[in-house]
Amino acid sequence: MATQARTLGASHYPTRIIIYGLLILWAFICLFPIYWTFSTSFKNAVNVTQGHLIPWMDFVPDWKGWRSVGLSPDTIGQTSTAREEFLKRFENSVIASLSASALAVIIGSSAAYGLSRFSYRFGPMRNKDISFFFLAQLILPPVVLAMPFLVLYKELALLDTRIGLILLYTLMVLPIVIWIMRDQFDTIPLELEQAALVDGCSVWSAFLRIVLPIALPGMVAAFILSVILCWNEYFFAALLTSTNAKTLPVMVASQTGSQGINWWSMAALSAAAITPLIVIGIFLERYIVKGLTAGSVK
Known part of the structure; x- marks a missing residue:
């Protein structure tokens, strides 16, 4: 019985891997626009046009986007x-x-x-x-x-x-x-x-x-x-x-x-x-x- 249970459990591993893989892919598709939005708010014009995605690797984060709306750390205490x-x-x-x-x-x-x-x-x-x-x-x-x-x-x-x-x-x-x-x-x-x-x-x-x-x-x-x-x-x-x-x-x-x-x-x-x-x-x-x-x- 124990051997049969282990065999059934092992047979389900490929199915689980496929299901979890699809769920991870779907989560990535759903969360990527949010990540792109937040990361773009820390880019300058060059990084936006060149499509850099990973901070501190493709680009150095900058407060330009938040500064333009008066929500950056250096402008939050000023009149905007x-x-x-x-x-x-x-x-x-x-x-x-x-x-x-x-x-x-x-x-x-x-x-x-x-x-x-x-x-x-x-x-x-x-x-x-x-x-x-x-x-x-x-x-x-x-x-x-x-x-x-x-x-x-x-x-x-x-x-x-x-x-x-x-x-x-x-x-x-x-x-x-x-x-x-x-x-x-x-x-x-x-x-x-x-x-x-x-x-x-x-x-x-x-x-x-x-x-x-x-x-x-x-x-x-x-x-x-x-x-x-x-x-x-x-x-x-x-x-x-x-x-x-x-x-x-x-x-x-x-x-x-x-x-x-x-x-x-x-x-x-x-x-x-x-x-x-x-x-x-x-x-x-x-x-x-x-x-x-x-x-x-x-």
Whole structure:
């Protein structure tokens, strides 16, 4: 038996090597753009154009990219117009992303709970059709909505305002929140709410005391994914903002001039912009995975 077990284990080694090799290759493909961004922020023009990759071997790291945005060690204590602009765009991104995500989770959770617990009829549409209608909004190309939103926001005086971005981002991530939370509510036994109703709770009281704590991991996952999507959104931020409400992705894309693209400045801004998302991914990974997999097992 021991010899047979060793033989079976040895026969699995090639398969394991192939699997781990593919995983390492996939990890390299996924992480290389991040490495390239951070390394480019420490290059000068010559190193960027010649494609040097390995610091202290191919090139000597330099603070040129970070100095151009006022975030290098020798400029961090000085007055910098570029740093002030970066902090303003960073603040706009934080406010728009967090506010829109929180609003989407509140509205989306309520809609998802209704779709999970009650039966609706809107013409020929039933609950599943309504749910698919929300998901279908993601299929619509954003450029199709460019002209309607420009006209609407001009009439409502929402152009170049944070509130305009918050409302738009809420609509953008709402379908994802509804689908995630509907799966969450479907996995919660209805008997728990019925028992709470028998004990004297109202529908809202049962929702807040029983359902909401159980569905909290899904809400956290939906909130984090919404923040990431809003944080990275570029098209509508570039279309509907100009000065006051411009976000970080728009600022990153604006690092071009008559002499070409300032790769080192763009890389430094990109590195500063993706650092919060990296931190979120590292420290809140378990909440994302737990929230997204909670509805996978019935």
